[in-house]
Amino acid sequence: MSQPDDVPTPPWERPRKRQAPARIPLTRERIVDAAFVVLDREGLDKLSMRQVAAELGVAVSALYAHVEGKDELFELMYARLFDHAELPDPDPDNWQEQIKDYARAGRQRLLRHRDMARISMAHAPFTADLLPHVEKLFAVLRAGGLPDKVMAIAGDLLSTYMEGFTLEESMWQERLNDASWKQVGAEIRDYFSSLPPERFPNMVALADLLVGESNDYRFELGLDIILRGLATYAEEDPGKSSRDRRHERE
Amino acid sequence: MSQPDDVPTPPWERPRKRQAPARIPLTRERIVDAAFVVLDREGLDKLSMRQVAAELGVAVSALYAHVEGKDELFELMYARLFDHAELPDPDPDNWQEQIKDYARAGRQRLLRHRDMARISMAHAPFTADLLPHVEKLFAVLRAGGLPDKVMAIAGDLLSTYMEGFTLEESMWQERLNDASWKQVGAEIRDYFSSLPPERFPNMVALADLLVGESNDYRFELGLDIILRGLATYAEEDPGKSSRDRRHERE
DNA sequence: TCCATTGGTGAACAGTGTTCAGAAGAAACT
DNA sequence: AGTTTCTTCTGAACACTGTTCACCAATGGA
Structure with a gap:
């Protein structure tokens, strides 16, 4: 203005x-x-x-x-940022997608304003006014039938991934500034491709994938890895088979 | 002299x-x-x-x-920080532990100097002089039999987790100044326990676990979640099965 | 009308990163 | 020796920063 x-x-x-x-x-x-x-x-x-x-x-x-x-x-x-953000009530049949939505929404929040990821990183680990959000995240994780100790770290893991990914993403954009993502991506890809293949065989081979077609896809894949890891803990517990998970809600 | x-x-x-x-x-x-x-x-x-x-x-x-x-x-x-850091040659039978060691070593590097995690976060995504480290990380991931697409994001995921975890960890320590970790942990635990249980049932229930006995343990657990998630991709099929394709967008 | 309270002002303080003309010092040449 | 050259370091300045504080303008109440 x-x-x-x-x-x-x-x-x-x-x-x-x-x-x-x-x-x-x-x-x-x-x-x-x-x-x-x-x-x-x-x-x-x-x-x-x-x-x-x-x-x-x-x-x-x-x-x-x-x-x-x-x-x-x-x-x-x-x-x-959290003013108009509401999490849905936990749905045991859909907990993985709900967790992903949580992370997606967080990323979109940070992308809405320039350099917001950096501000977020400098932020204190916990502040009182966003405790409700963390609480609801735990509710969803509980609906997934995860052991307590896994739940306790899963929140950190997800938030950390979401913030870190978005920070890196926006730093790329800031550094090669005001270019569209397509150009930025091409530039990075070209750089990796141009490395000496005998010293960096993997990086050259992966050049196309290191900067995916879109950041959205890369973000989703990372989410998937984490969710798969979490799911192994849910299935592992003998008393809580996947079919009975809906009774876990308390 | x-x-x-x-x-x-x-x-x-x-x-x-x-x-x-x-x-x-x-x-x-x-x-x-x-x-x-x-x-x-x-x-x-x-x-x-x-x-x-x-x-x-x-x-x-x-x-x-x-x-x-x-x-x-x-x-x-x-x-x-990377001056005297060397990664071992990839060992296909031990790739998961090697990946963990990579993350552990990174965390220890950052903890060695005060506020180093913050400096690390402000750092550019890639700089030429530590490309060899990334290259070797990829070599280990490849030895694990991970699909290319997963490898490409796994590096980011691991680094992001390691840096984010350490940043949070050191911010707690900086904030509640010069107290030992035992005291810091107790203080945080007491705070979570004192929340109104009707509004924050999960946080109260998890108070003891949210700040584990040691940060080492929490870090290890997060690593385990990620590694389990990665392993699900490795087990799927060495030669690009149909399940792998499910994550490809055409 | 006068008074008091509130909210905004302008100047100042102690810092910051960075630049630049010039002094000091060592090396090299005559 | 004396002189010049070249590099390294100095001191002062510039344009900022976050923050504080004595003051002043405007408002509401008596």
């Missing part, structure tokens, strides 16, 4: 009057909104308190009356 | 005036060394070019004659 009137006021009409009688009060919401505008336009490295203040047409110090500092601003931005 | 060659310099050769603290020339190596000293003592947030220069007793601008900037310094620090 650009300022409507950025025309420099001539020196002769300098009554000490404020321009807008309808001064919209500054709120946390508006600050976070402005931060997202700056983030999407300039990127994380250029996202400074001063830029956010400028976006709002306000002095830097005004922000500190509403927000504790830059760290809290990041916290608020991160929380904003 | 002895001279490299202790043969007395013949008098007809140019006599060295300066024998006292001979000015050790600044090199990339010494700069990286100093950077690690500052990093371990002060943490990543306090690691600035000026701090590194001060550690060396030198002006800031002197660094820029040897190092392109802070980004390249981070690059050099990251590369340093």
Whole structure:
């Protein structure tokens, strides 16, 4: 959002009057909104308190009356991502797909804003306001009939994969910037193909696959590997055959 | 402090005036060394070019004659981690354990220096000097009989898990400062246990497991899940069966 | 009308990464 | 020796950063 009137006021009409009688009060919401505008336009490295203040047409110090500092601003931005995210109720017959949806939704959230994966990585491991999401993820995992100890690590594993994959994905895009993914992919593929085959036989052979046709496909395959691994634990438990899994809901 | 060659310099050769603290020339190596000293003592947030220069007793601008900037310094620090790391030759009968060792070694590398996981995350996806490591990882995966498509994503998956897990692990430690892991773990466990059970039944039930007895154990379990998932692809068929094709998109 | 409270201002502080004209030092040549 | 050349390091500056704080404008209540 650009300022409507950025025309420099001539020196002769300098009554000490404020321009807008309808001064919209500054709120946390508006600050976070402005931060997202700056983030999407300039990127994380250029996202400074001063830029956010400028976006709002306000002095830097005004922000500190509403927000504790830059760290809290990041916290608020991160929380904003989960505003309209709801997980479905656990369905024991469909738990694997539900888990995948959880990861897919997380990735899409991070891709919605530029550099959001980096912000997500810097985020604290757990914050109170998104505990409900983790809880519901566990509910789905429980419906899958997984042993407790596996459930406990599965959440981390899935989140870590989703965040890490998306971070890498967006770093590629940022680095070779503003090129479409097709071009980026071709560039990377060409690089791998050009390596000396005697020293890097596997990388040359896999060049086409290392950067798949689409990131979506690569992401799905990784998800599949994890889900298959989890499933082995579900089937392994003698008391809980796959047919009886629907009774596991509690 | 002895001279490299202790043969007395013949008098007809140019006599060295300066024998006292001979000015050790600044090199990339010494700069990286100093950077690690500052990093371990002060943490990543306090690691600035000026701090590194001060550690060396030198002006800031002197660094820029040897190092392109802070980004390249981070690059050099990251590369340093791989200096004495060698992967074993692929052993088809033991590929799963070899893969695990790869991940374990990576985690240990990152834990060796404070905040190193964060630096690793900011690192570019691929840099030329550690291509040999990736190549050898692929060699081991190939020895496991994995399909090409799975191999191509497995590298990412493993690295992502290893880096993400270690990052989270070290962020916990940094946040609850200077406490031993036993205390940190107890604190987290108590927090999860204290949640309202009607809203968070799973988290309360899993409180003990969410922060395992040791991080080592949790890391191993996650590795096991991934390896089991990979193994399902290896067992399917060495020669591209129909089940394999199920994941191909035409 | 005066007063008090709130929210925004502008300047300042202590940092940051990076650049660049020039000083210091060692080596080489005359 | 003296002089020049070349490299390395210095000091000061620039344009930023997050954050704080004394002040000031505007509003609501008495």
